[in-house]
Amino acid sequence: MPVGEMCLFWSLNYTRFYNAHFNIEEVAKIITIPGVKPKSMKKLILLVTIFAFVSCKSTKAPTPTAEGYPATTSYFIEDLSAMNASEIKAAYADAKPVEDTGMFDEGTEERAYTILYPETADEIHITWEDAEKTQIHDIRFSETGKWSSKTGIVVGTTYEELNKLNGKEISFYGFGWDYSGAVDWNGGKLENSDLFVFLEAKNIPGKFYGDFIIKATPEEIRNMDLRVKTIMYKK
Numbered sequence: 677m678p679v680g681e682m683c684l685f686w687s688l689n690y691t692r693f694y695n696a697h698f699n700i701e702e703v704a705k706i707i708t709i710p711g712v713k714p715k716s717m718k719k720l721i722l723l724v725t726i727f728a729f730v731s732c733k734s735t736k737a738p739t740p741t742a743e744g745y746p747a748t749t750s751y752f753i754e755d756l757s758a759m760n761a762s763e764i765k766a767a768y769a770d771a772k773p774v775e776d777t778g779m780f781d782e783g784t785e786e787r788a789y790t791i792l793y794p795e796t797a798d799e800i801h802i803t804w805e806d807a808e809k810t811q812i813h814d815i816r817f818s819e820t821g822k823w824s825s826k827t828g829i830v831v832g833t834t835y836e837e838l839n840k841l842n843g844k845e846i847s848f849y850g851f852g853w854d855y856s857g858a859v860d861w862n863g864g865k866l867e868n869s870d871l872f873v874f875l876e877a878k879n880i881p882g883k884f885y886g887d888f889i890i891k892a893t894p895e896e897i898r899n900m901d902l903r904v905k906t907i908m909y910k911k
Contacts, residue, residue, distance in 0.1 A: 751822040753815055753909045754870075756800075761790065761809035764802070768792055780813075782854055787813060797821035814910035825907060827869055835875065835902035842866045848875050848902070852885040857905065860889065876905035 750756075756764070765773065771792035780787050780803055788804040798821035805811040817823045817831065824830040828841055839845050844864030851857055857875035861867040877884075877900035884890050884900075892900075 752826050754826050757812050757909050816908040818906040833904040847889050850884050850886040850888050851880050853887050870911055872908040873904055874906040875902045877902050
C-alpha cells in the first residue's frame with residue numbers, strides 16, 4: 677500500500693482502534709488478511725503501525741529548493757536580513773527580483789540593489805554592502821503586503837500603537853524632506869531593534885515641515901492621524 681493511502685487508512689480507522697483501546701487482539705479482529713494466522717497478524721499490525729506513524733510524520737518535512745536552501749514562509753524583515761543574494765533567490769523563488777545599481781544615502785553612495793515582488797503589495801527593496809551581494813546594507817518596504825517586523829510593526833501601525841510597542845512615547849521629525857516623519861525611539865524598548873520607521877500624516881500644519889523634531893500638542897497629534905508609512909531595517 678502506498679504511504680499516502682496508508683496514512684489515510686490509519687487516520688480513517690483511528691476511532692475504531694481507539695475504541696478497542698489499542699488491544700492488538702481486538703484490532704486483529706478488525707483487520708483480517710486471508711492466509712495470515714492471528715498470531716502473525718498481531719506482529720504485522722505492530723510493524724505497520726510503527727511504519728505508518730513514521731512515514732506520515734516524514735511526509736510533512738519541508739522540501740529543499742534546487743539550490744539546497746529550504747523553502748521559507750517567513751516574511752519578517754529581520755529574517756531576510758541574514759541572507760545573501762543566492763539564499764534570497766532560493767528562499768523566495770516566486771519573487772521575480774529586479775536588480776540594478778543606484779545612488780543612495782542622499783546621493784553620496786552607489787550601491788547594488790534588489791527589488792523583490794516588484795509592483796505588488798509585497799514589494800520590498802534591498803541595498804547591498806558589496807557588489808557580490810553577500811551582505812545586506814539595508815532593507816525597506818512601504819506596502820501593506822506580507823512583510824512585517826517581529827516587533828509587531830507593520831505598514832499602517834498607528835502612532836498610539838508605536839508608543840505601546842516601544843514602552844515609551846516616541847518623537848518624530850518633520851515632513852517634506854529625505855527623512856520625512858523619521859521616528860526617534862527615545863531610549864524605549866525598540867531603541868536597539870535596528871528598525872527605522874517613517875510616519876505619514878494627514879492635515880499636516882505648515883509649521884511641521886522640515887528637518888527637526890516636531891513638538892506637537894495631543895490635539896495636533898490626533899488631527900494628523902499618524903501611521904507608519906515605511907519600515908527600514910539596518911544593522
